[in-house]
Amino acid sequence: MTETNRSHLSALARSAEDGMVAYFSMEIAIRPDMPTYSGGLGVLAGDTLRSAADLGLRMVATTLVHRKGYFQQHLDGEGNQTDSSQPWSPEEKLVAEEPIVTVTVEGRSVAIRAWRFDVHGVTGHTVPIYMLDTDLEQNDPEDRNLTDQLYGGDGNYRLRQETVLGLGGPKMLAALGYDPAVYHMNEGHAALLTVAVLEQHLEGRTLATATERDFAAVRERCVFTTHTPVPAGHDRFSMEQAHRILGEECATLLERAGACHDGLLNMTYIALRFSRFVNGVAMQHGKVSRAMFPDYKITAITNGVHAATWTSAAFQAVFDRHMPRWRQDNVTLRYAIDIPENEVAEAHGAGKKLLMDAVRELAGTELRKDVFTIGFARRAATYKRADLFFHDPERLVKMAEQFGGLQILYSGKAHPADQPGKAKIKHVIELAHEYSSDKLKIVYLENYAWKLGALLTGGVDLWLNTPKRPYEASGTSGMKAALNGVPSLSILDGWWIEGWIEGVTGWAIEDREDEAGEAASLYEHLEQTILPLYYQRPEQWQQIMRSAIALNGSFFNTQRMIEQYIVNAYYPESLVDCSAETLEPILSK
Known part of the structure; x- marks a missing residue:
């Protein structure tokens, strides 16, 4: 605007x-x-x-x-x-x-x-x-x-x-x-x-x-x-x-x-x-x-989402240098498209280090900053399908070995009365125990809340979302990730229908007949596009990070939302x- x-x-x-x-x-x-x-x-x-x-x-x-x-x-x-x-x-x-x-x-x-x-x-x-x-x-x-x-x-x-x-x-x-x-x-x-x-x-x-x-x-x-x-x-x-x-x-x-x-x-x-x-x-x-x-x-x-609240300290400093009025006028984040790629990479690296340090403190697990890290954190309701990612765990193991490493961070609470939601958490943790290795690290962080959410959206390399359509009303975690240069891999539901530009702001998991088909689409994106980009073409990956900020961060914020409430x-x-x-x-x- x-x-x-x-x-x-x-x-x-x-x-x-x-x-x-x-x-x-x-x-x-x-x-x-x-x-x-x-x-x-x-x-x-x-x-x-x-x-x-x-x-x-x-x-x-x-x-x-x-x-x-x-x-x-x-x-x-x-x-x-x-x-x-x-x-x-x-x-x-x-x-x-x-x-x-x-x-x-x-x-x-x-x-x-x-x-x-x-x-x-x-x-x-x-x-x-x-x-x-x-x-x-x-x-x-x-x-x-x-x-x-x-x-x-x-x-x-x-x-x-x-x-x-x-x-x-x-x-x-x-x-x-x-x-x-x-x-x-x-x-x-x-x-x-x-x-x-x-x-x-x-x-x-x-x-x-x-x-x-x-x-x-x-x-x-x-x-x-x-x-x-x-x-x-x-x-x-x-x-x-x-x-x-x-x-x-x-x-x-x-x-x-x-x-x-x-x-x-x-x-x-x-x-x-x-x-x-x-x-x-x-x-x-x-x-x-x-x-x-x-x-x-x-x-x-x-x-x-409130841009100033969910942007990491390192990215705030970058935005302050290049777009000093971004807090007053969030649409200014559109001009992030002109931020040098190396500054985007350095700011994200700072956020990733903070996350790795937090994982060490909270879970006692040592993660590596140079390994591709996926984040999945949200309320542990069954329709969120936290375990879809493990539909074929052997395929994940193979991916991790082929590309030199894969780290997956989970977090989320199930309501105390939601027994199926609790069962989803237990299943993911059981799979983590069974398939974690030197190349594949899977960590479930307990007590998901504000500070942990900010660390995750500011420090992972990819934000994953796998809801069962059409039950995702909007979702906002991926919006927070976008402010920090983190692209999404998601089912086309909720906000992602509007924020998705294939290969530019992230990737869409295809809407197939069953969970096996959707999981296959998820794996295909990782194997054929996302992991090769991250490990083999880092400059192109940094351009995608920058596009996520400029195209999604500049729109999916509560400043634009409030303006729409005012006039409508x-x-x-x-x-x-x-x-x-x-x-x-x-x-x-």
């Missing part, structure tokens, strides 16, 4: 004093030492807020405090996963806010306070995050732990949590003096906020009196991003739970509003019913979502008259 176009966008992104966006997410990756996220959804939320602060967008965010975090992963020598809590103290890191608000859960009044964390942008603008907490003395002991564990407990616990977030969050923002113009639900966990917005709109009238006109007024203030084509990712609760936990008035309203599906209260349908703008998180995911929910208009805004979701009406003279600031500069 040119400076002229960016100035135009800044002018477009303006409105009256009440033009603030309220961003709601069950999880937000705020800092590495605050375990308030589980994976991609939370990291995306954190990156969104960091870019909103960089752009000066008037935004406020709401989430839960998650005092016990997600979980610490422990892997024994045989690959069995166990888990423990990640307790942390918001009292030591956050600022307590004064207001106390209440919501009704199962007929009980539950008090909620908030902790504040400020996200500071590159221009000095601040986006506050309010983390809701029910650990108050006046609450029933059963309710004091509602904001403790991210994705913990049973369905009752989950619906109670979503009540605190969805019904309590807007009340807290009002108590703090905010009057948002737009509420953005990042996934369906926050869908109950639509009921809170409706209650505010009714100004004392009961929910039973709400009309379609009232529903339409709520829709005008709400936008919704759906993140998964996997059915289990869409929260559903029995009507008994809905009536018992939410109360008769609220549950009856949601039934009347068409938010129930197949006899269940469906959080995705609540959000769909009450939003004027709905999007998937990649072009392909938009198509899949429209097929899943054919009665609703669903578009797409492809995810991104948050303030589309501003397109009618976008002259600077007629618009008042949304952006606080």
Whole structure:
């Protein structure tokens, strides 16, 4: 984007004093030492807020405090996963806010306070995050732990949590003096906020009196991003739970509003019913979502990552020399195409050394910097198919011996209740034990999180992704890798459909009839193209690294993503008259 176009966008992104966006997410990756996220959804939320602060967008965010975090992963020598809590103290890191608000859960009044964390942008603008907490003395002991564990407990616990977030969050923002113009639900966990917005709109009238006109007024203030084509990712609760936990008035309203599906209260349908703008998180995911929910208009805004957060220190220094405004204007990364190849190679070498040192410390395994290293790190869900790479392990052994070495780094957690996911981890580790040798090194690193993820995406030579189509909504790890000059080898799903240029930004695993065919395509790319390039034509390999930065790093970032939300979701009406003279600031500069 040119400076002229960016100035135009800044002018477009303006409105009256009440033009603030309220961003709601069950999880937000705020800092590495605050375990308030589980994976991609939370990291995306954190990156969104960091870019909103960089752009000066008037935004406020709401989430839960998650005092016990997600979980610490422990892997024994045989690959069995166990888990423990990640307790942390918001009292030591956050600022307590004064207001106390209440919501009704199962007929009980539950008090909620908030902790504040400020996200500071590159221009000095601040986006506050309010983390809701029910650990108050006046609450029933059963309710004091509602904001403790991210994705913990049973369905009752989950619906109670979503009540605190969805019904309590807007009340807290009002108590703090905010009057948002737009509420953005990042996934369906926050869908109950639509009921809170409706209650505010009714100004004392009961929910039973709400009309379609009232529903339409709520829709005008709400936008919704759906993140998964996997059915289990869409929260559903029995009507008994809905009536018992939410109360008769609220549950009856949601039934009347068409938010129930197949006899269940469906959080995705609540959000769909009450939003004027709905999007998937990649072009392909938009198509899949429209097929899943054919009665609703669903578009797409492809995810991104926060460039300054996920670019390694060595590459940041290179970018600073050649493109000093890249943090303020991520599209400037397009000019990475002119960075000398030797500087790209040196920066990547620095990132790879940091990764090798970390592997030695974490796993006690000595890896070599001059050996081709593949990274595979993500949530250990079965559809991610972590073991597809080992469909023919003897072929991998042969490759490693033929080309002089191959190193494979795995990492990823399975949800504590996901037994098939745990089985995938165990299988990969068993294969690692069986086939690792001097030429073929396979290491599974436990407790995948922010810092380890940054080391992996900044230090491997190739990023591998093998999801079962069409279950990859977007994926963002490969975007982080691209910022560090790491090309991808991936199934054509999620973001890779848009980022793939064969032999330029990476390679596509062919969509064949079965897993054996897809694994064969993966091996063919390694044997015939990727390993020969890396070991025999290093200058050409460095050109591919540079292209990954220039073509994918410059686009697949949350700065571009936020700009699309501004013009398509948050303030589309501003397109009618976008002259600077007629618009008042949304952006606080």
